[in-house]
Amino acid sequence: MTTGTIETGRKAGLQRFLGQTLPYILLIITILPIIIGYAWILIATFSVRTEGLVPKDANGNIGGFTLQNWSFLNDPMIWRATLNSFTIAIGMVIGVGVVSTLMGYALSRMNFAGRKGLLGMIIVLQAFRAEMLLIAIFQVLVFIAGIPLIGKSFGFNTVGGVAFVMIALQLPLGVWLMKGFFDNISWDMERAALIDGASRFRVWWEIIIPLIKPGIAALAIFNFIQGWSNYLIAATFTIGTKVSTLPVFLNQFSGDTSLASWNSVAALGMFQLIPVMIFFIFTQEALLSIYGGGAKGGV
Amino acid sequence: MKVELENLSKRWGNVYGARGVDLDIKDGEFVVFLGPSGCGKTTTLLMVAGIYKPSEGLIHFDGQVVNTVAPKDRNIGMVFQSYALYPHMDVFHNISYPLKLQKAPKAEMEERTQRVADMMGIGHLMERKPAMLSGGQQQRVALGRALVKEPGLLLFDEPLSNLDARLRLSMRSEIKRLQLELGITSIYVTHDQVEAMTMADRIAVMKDGQLQAFATPEELYDRPRTMFIGGFVGNPPMNFAEVAVSRRNDSFHARREGLDVVVPSDRGEKASASDKGIMGIRPEDVTIADEGVSGEVFVVEPLGRDHLVTVDIAGIYVHVLADPALGLHIGDKVKVNFNTSKVQFFNPETEQSLLWA
């Protein structure tokens, strides 16, 4: 009798360990290198130098807290670069978000001439990496720069131009993703709303869009991060610090400075992370509901 | 509301969803579209709703052509098989959505929504999201949403198919009762002939996009105009056997190998006009008796109150509803009696009835 309960007690304990504790242990072990990396950055940004994860002052003693590494914040150029990066990131969130939700809806719901061809092209376009297209895009941007009015904001060596290119490169994925979300919403729901008295636009806005909010949030954060941290496009199509973005600035910064100030580079990297984290916090609930099965992507 | 469909067709490329449907629905009538899956019931209903544009033909509401009128201006309510509730809105907002779109004053909206919800027995669930409701409750919300506008026409597309058998039965009577009380003209789509028989004032039987018949349940049951109707309406389905009907000594006989039955002269006379005919007779009109046609029990299926007995009569299988007390077993030799006053005859080529034109 007693042994029996002890046995089952042990079994239950083992089961709980396997089911609940073990996954956490495994997860922690796997992400440990990443955690250590971030821990180092955080410590390094506030110390003169580090040995492993231990902060040291100039004499090699433990300690040496300093704000010196953050002095780049006094440089007006960093704020300029931050604004540029932010503009591009938000531009991508809005640009890709609006075009993808509208186009994804049309592709999912309407049967128009050329729909099949368009769908095929969207898939093919995803196969082209931005690197392959740099020269062609350069020519396009130079051409746009020659157009009066628009050229000033969207041509070569403008923040608008960079945003424009990045939006365009991101659209195939965004449209495809959104189409998948719309495909998963039943037609009957739209029909019901039409019969209830809603206009087509209202059906889209009040019934459909709320249902794919998680998808829109995922797309938004993805695009924000892309826009905020992309280096290649910004570095290729801008010259001069006025239009450079934060990653470009970071690159110049680490190239210019001596080896000794790696801690400053770490601080700049940390600075670049902050908005991403804030954005993530605001969208995480919507994102989680995707993984929780709230909405599914697909073709 | 009076509804009239005139030569209504829907075509995608060369696929027909519905084909030349002609139908007159009286004010306050409960009409059921009955037919197997894929026969065009939903297509026809969605044309009436204004969701599909007819390829051909006219739809009249109270004498007015509404072909180009938007769904929202047709004064209709619709209930879908999938319920199609708005998952992000609670019960109150689901039901009141049509009123909100009509810009009804807030107080009136709340009052009407509550009244409809109470009528549907879901008045206490107003704050729940659809995901937190049972299938039956969701269907009630869908019904409430369709009714809240007090529409002139209610459309149902297989609204009970997703419910379990018990709930289906109770919702069936509830919908019928509600419709009678409110007197709203209704079109109800189903592939379930029992639902059709029990609920309908008149049944429109469809097959391959075409209207096969439009008649009362009794008429469809007693006087099927085609073999398809005879076989589709009624459960268990009608037995069919090819026979030759001829006159002998003042009486009409339907004969085939191993079978010779006398049929009433009014039916026999019409059937004998064709040299071959398909005889149809329902399982409840066939009995196991002391006298009659010889056969052998092929299989016995208990249905509860009755046993469905399949009898092999010279190579054709005839379903018989028999008293379980007879205690029949596979292989038993039996005699079968046909109640020929209910017998049907169809033309083997056209499958049209030889009795009812």
Ligand SMILES: Nc1ncnc2c1ncn2[C@@H]1O[C@H](COP(=O)(O)OP(=O)(O)O)[C@@H](O)[C@H]1O
């Ligand atoms: N949007 C559509 N495009 C092409 N064919 C369709 C469409 N909707 C229905 N059909 C076809 O029309 C026929 C009737 O369909 P439907 O009205 O849904 O049948 P039911 O509701 O009686 O099961 C089917 O053959 C179906 O494949």
Ligand SMILES: [Mg+2]
């Ligand atoms: Mg259907």
